[in-house]
Amino acid sequence: MSEIALEKPKQDFHIHSLGSSDGRHSIDYLQSRAEEKGVDTFAITDHNNLTYVRHFLKERNLPLDSAIHHLDVLDFIPGVEVTCRIEDV
DSSP states (O other): OOOOOOOOOOEEEEEOOTTTTTTOHHHHHHHHHHTTTOOOOEEEEHHHHHOHHHHHHHHTTOTTTTTTTEETEEEEEEEEEEOOOOOGO
């Protein structure tokens, strides 16, 4: 019996956009790069805020309360990277 090679989905759940001090690109640019690289699902996880992500969603008339959005050929997940210091734990 021959084996069928299945392609594994490609995902990136840790991307910073212009909404983070260390982000260098717009979400539109990051989406196009993800598509070029064959990514199936990506998340923007800016530091401690969702302001830029919220702006991106509003511009496209996408609901702010959805956990996942289907954009063209890939899925987008709004996220946030929370900074926590050891004294806060």
